[in-house]
Amino acid sequence: MGKQQTLRKQLQHQLGTARSYEQWLVAAEAIDELDGMLLWREQPDTQLLHEPLIREHLETMRHCRRRGDTLGLTRVLQESLYRHQGELANPDLYAVALTGTKQVVTEFLDEVECSMRFICDQPMPGVSPEHKLNLFRKAEQVYGRPALMLSGGAAFGVYHLGVTRALWQQDLLPDVIAGASMGAIVAGAICCRNDAELADFFQHPNQIDRQAFQWLRPDRIWRQGYAMDQAQLQRHIRANLGSRSFKEAYQHSGRMLNISVSPTRTRQKPRLLNELASPDVLVESAVLASCAVPGIYPPVTLQARDFTRGNTAEAPYMPTESWIDGSVHGDLPLMRMARLHNVNKTIVSQANPHVLPFLSPPQKRGAKASLKQAAVSLMRGQLATTLKLTPESGPSSILRPFLEQAHAMASQSYLGDINIYFPMRPMLYRKVLANPTPEDIDMYIHLGEQATWPKLAMIRDQTRINRAFTDCIRHLKLQAGVDRNTV
Numbered sequence: 001m002g003k004q005q006t007l008r009k010q011l012q013h014q015l016g017t018a019r020s021y022e023q024w025l026v027a028a029e030a031i032d033e034l035d036g037m038l039l040w041r042e043q044p045d046t047q048l049l050h051e052p053l054i055r056e057h058l059e060t061m062r063h064c065r066r067r068g069d070t071l072g073l074t075r076v077l078q079e080s081l082y083r084h085q086g087e088l089a090n091p092d093l094y095a096v097a098l099t100g101t102k103q104v105v106t107e108f109l110d111e112v113e114c115s116m117r118f119i120c121d122q123p124m125p126g127v128s129p130e131h132k133l134n135l136f137r138k139a140e141q142v143y144g145r146p147a148l149m150l151s152g153g154a155a156f157g158v159y160h161l162g163v164t165r166a167l168w169q170q171d172l173l174p175d176v177i178a179g180a181s182m183g184a185i186v187a188g189a190i191c192c193r194n195d196a197e198l199a200d201f202f203q204h205p206n207q208i209d210r211q212a213f214q215w216l217r218p219d220r221i222w223r224q225g226y227a228m229d230q231a232q233l234q235r236h237i238r239a240n241l242g243s244r245s246f247k248e249a250y251q252h253s254g255r256m257l258n259i260s261v262s263p264t265r266t267r268q269k270p271r272l273l274n275e276l277a278s279p280d281v282l283v284e285s286a287v288l289a290s291c292a293v294p295g296i297y298p299p300v301t302l303q304a305r306d307f308t309r310g311n312t313a314e315a316p317y318m319p320t321e322s323w324i325d326g327s328v329h330g331d332l333p334l335m336r337m338a339r340l341h342n343v344n345k346t347i348v349s350q351a352n353p354h355v356l357p358f359l360s361p362p363q364k365r366g367a368k369a370s371l372k373q374a375a376v377s378l379m380r381g382q383l384a385t386t387l388k389l390t391p392e393s394g395p396s397s398i399l400r401p402f403l404e405q406a407h408a409m410a411s412q413s414y415l416g417d418i419n420i421y422f423p424m425r426p427m428l429y430r431k432v433l434a435n436p437t438p439e440d441i442d443m444y445i446h447l448g449e450q451a452t453w454p455k456l457a458m459i460r461d462q463t464r465i466n467r468a469f470t471d472c473i474r475h476l477k478l479q480a481g482v483d484r485n486t487v
Contacts, residue, residue, distance in 0.1 A: 004034065011030050015027040015028060021166065021449075021453050024453045037096060041103050049093070049102065049105070053083070053084075054084060055104070061076055070123075077112065081112065081465070088108075089417065091458070093105065093458075101461070109464050113465070117471075117472065119472075120475055129479040130480045133476040136472055140466075141342055144342050145341065146344070146346070147177065147258075148177045149183075150178065150187050151327065151332065151349060151351055152352045153181070153422065154182055155431055155444075156428070156444070157182025158182075160187075162445035162450075164186065165445065166448065166456070167456075168199075172460060174347065175255050175256055176258070177256070179290070179326075180290055180326030180327045180332075181327045184286070184290040184326060188257060188287045191256070192244050192253065194253050208240060210437075211232065212232070213433055213434060215228055226298050233288065233291060234284070237284050241287065243283075244282070245280050246275040247275045249275070256274060256275065257274060257283065259283070259289075260272055261289045270326075272333050278302075281317050282303045282305070285301075290323075292323065292324040292325050293325045293327075294325065299324050300322060300323050301322050332348060334346060345462055347418045347455075348416035348419045350415070350419060351422035353429060353432050359415075422448075
């Protein structure tokens, strides 16, 4: 027993000091073997899945493929996907072993992908390539797509670079990406680059402009009512993102950027800016607005392309409105993302300093973690109710906007379907409003990668069908002679 404990400690050390996913995975597989979790993955019995029905659908799909029955395969595939979609998304399936879940899940996903490619490649009676392409597009729309959501976090938000780099290296970075506050800077930097530029960006993080924060003199803070130089932040954003509209960013990268901004006017609603809702708005102005933390930076008037004066001219967008930090009302704009982009799976990278203390570490489950979450939910509910009722009791007009913003922050959701947390390290809070050093950049990125590696098996499985849809539609476009950029 002593040797086993010593070996486990050594493997845990290797897990915590791994510098790549490959190193992490070797240690994780050794720990799973030591703990008997590899055997658990191979055993079919589990209360988390309807394993006999999954096996039945597996055999039916294989039978249809052997017979070349594309129509029958289509029917069983549709039924099987929607019968098992809920249980396959259960996070408890991925809370037992470090390296993944039950092998029957992998077998099922293998067969689903194989069946989708079979239908894509084989002729169907009376179905033209154009018709088949439309069928796959409709099926994809019904099934939905994944999105990556990057929270605010000030300097902690550099951690999102590690999360996105880990996903990118495993070809798991979603095409739909949303960001608020610091998360908006990282999301914008990714979605304003094409694949070749993004590969270089992730390979050479030392190229990142790091000078975002610059404190004002005390007399200017007193006179103007905010603490930091917004012009310096704007230079930082432009240096890292360039100057593109949302439409131009989408055309350049193929990725759908979404930036949350919050209103300063009570009767105005929060906005999710993207190539669908605001194609001509400049990304840099949206990111600047999403970073405008009240008391730290002043509100921002959005800017847009003004094509009446040339392709590069700018003009105010909604000039009578000003906008602030997207985290105030929409750190994670889940419902708006679902409506606009048909999102069915959200991957959240959470680094917001005021949220982290109230989250249970993702690896912790059981009664203690559940009690903590219940206590936090109760406390947040009480706080949200108090903040909602307080303005109605007649506070001064000066306090009312701050109370409304506090209520919005207390009442919103900060988690998605798959959550990747910034590790709780109190000593780092002193750096939250400081420009990171090159060493800090490396540290934050590595923290993001380490937090993402344990989630990769779950993300890979739960986005696999979406990736199969993408590949099949790309292939059918070529067959049908449709331009690859056509939606």
